Amino acid sequence: MKPIQRTIRALFVAAALSAGASAQAQSYPSRPVSLVTPFPPGGAADVVIRLMAQELGKELDATFIVDNRAGAGGAIGTSYVARANPDGYTLLLTSSSTMSINPHLTAKRPYDPFTSFTPISLVGYATNELVVTATLPYKTVGDVIAAAKAAPGKIAFGSNGVGTLSHLMGEMFMQQAGVKMLHVPYKGAAPAVADTAAGQVSVLFSNYASVAPMVKSGKLRGLAITSLKPTPLAPGLPTIAESGLPGFEANQWWGLWGPAGLPKEIVDKLNAAATKILTSPEAIKRFNAEGVDLLSGTPADLTAYLRADYDRWGQVVKAAGITPE
Numbered sequence: 001m002k003p004i005q006r007t008i009r010a011l012f013v014a015a016a017l018s019a020g021a022s023a024q025a026q027s028y029p030s031r032p033v034s035l036v037t038p039f040p041p042g043g044a045a046d047v048v049i050r051l052m053a054q055e056l057g058k059e060l061d062a063t064f065i066v067d068n069r070a071g072a073g074g075a076i077g078t079s080y081v082a083r084a085n086p087d088g089y090t091l092l093l094t095s096s097s098t099m100s101i102n103p104h105l106t107a108k109r110p111y112d113p114f115t116s117f118t119p120i121s122l123v124g125y126a127t128n129e130l131v132v133t134a135t136l137p138y139k140t141v142g143d144v145i146a147a148a149k150a151a152p153g154k155i156a157f158g159s160n161g162v163g164t165l166s167h168l169m170g171e172m173f174m175q176q177a178g179v180k181m182l183h184v185p186y187k188g189a190a191p192a193v194a195d196t197a198a199g200q201v202s203v204l205f206s207n208y209a210s211v212a213p214m215v216k217s218g219k220l221r222g223l224a225i226t227s228l229k230p231t232p233l234a235p236g237l238p239t240i241a242e243s244g245l246p247g248f249e250a251n252q253w254w255g256l257w258g259p260a261g262l263p264k265e266i267v268d269k270l271n272a273a274a275t276k277i278l279t280s281p282e283a284i285k286r287f288n289a290e291g292v293d294l295l296s297g298t299p300a301d302l303t304a305y306l307r308a309d310y311d312r313w314g315q316v317v318k319a320a321g322i323t324p325e
Contacts, residue, residue: 025265032063034090038077038098040070044126044209047290048254049093052123052274055283059273074098079110082117086261088270092117096253097165100309104317105163107324113310118262119302121274122295124287125253127227128169129208130240131220133199141224141243144203148179156182157203158192163322166192168313169205169226169250171320176245196220207252208234209291226250231293253295253309255302267299 035056037049046068053064069077078098084090099113111117132138138147148155159167162185174181184201186192189210196204197219204211205226214220224240225231228249240248256274258267277283278296287294297305 025263025269028088028266028269029060029062031089032065033088034067035064036067036069036077036081036090036092038069038071038074038092038094041068044207044252044291045095045254048123048287048292051283051286051290052093052256052277055277056270056273059277060269073102073106075102075106075110079116081257081259082111084259086118086259086263088258088262088266090259091120091270092257093123093254094257096251096309099255099306101163101165101168101313103310104314105322105324113306114303116260117257118260118267119299119306120256120258120262120267120270121278121299122297122302122305123254123256123274123278124292124294125227125251126292127208127225127231127234127251128165128205129211129215129225129234129237130173130223131196131204131206131211131215132223133196133202134219134221135199136202136221138202138221138223141238141240141245144223145177145179145244148174148177148181152180153182155203156184156201157205158184158186158196158201159205160189160192161185161187165250165252166205166207168316168320170203171322172248172250172312172316173205173240173245175316175319176248193220205250207291212291227293233288233291233293249312253305255306257302271299 035049035053037045039045049066053066057064069080074097078094081090081092103109103113138144157170159170170183189206192204193206193211193214195201197214211220215222222237224243225234225237226240228241275296278294284294
């Protein structure tokens, strides 16, 4: 075949593929979409994904099926999407734990948060709260820092387990405040919250929704939230950043991804639908009722948000001397 014929044929093939992709995007979605979450039913992550499945289904006039694929710290469901056909019918809605924290804690992870997926949209975040046993005299973040400086390694802070966000928040707090506290890991949020309320440990960083009932009952005292800006979900509470540790930020957040190689036309369609949903007053009200502040933005915004959070926790893990397993 002559060079000019090969060139013409290559251009023809490229045009055909482009036309095919465009047609696919126009008809998308023409069958049910699997919206994978790497967590079991229940909890904040499940609430977020079920609300998004409902809203995306309405916006795109299609069926979005929630597919819980839990296990291995989120790696099973996340890697399942990484291996999926990039046709838009298998998507991933997951949290910061699987994308920006766990990669630093796993020596051999089955996916790369930046290269194994196509970013689609930010979804939202849940602020966390610094709480203390209500019978203790600590009334501010500064009180906790002062007490920890006065008794290095004596004040105990609980967490949901080694390597969890609640643990790493405590590590980041100690690193930024220049103090040392005793870490007491629990097997989940419920026992950590219960023991903090009972005074077995003094300090806890936890999801706002997990501690709200105990704060309301007067068994825990909320001191500050971990987002950079105040939230109507925790009225009256200052941020840790404005309470003596500038720049302190530690949110659980969620994003929407597809497998690597997802066609741009499909990405654009999904992003437009997600943006419309996440900026609507009705959705804001529904998500806020579940303790979630909404985010949105371009695929590039999602990648930038992930990069900042990934680097933040990488530095914390390294400084804390936590060894990947």
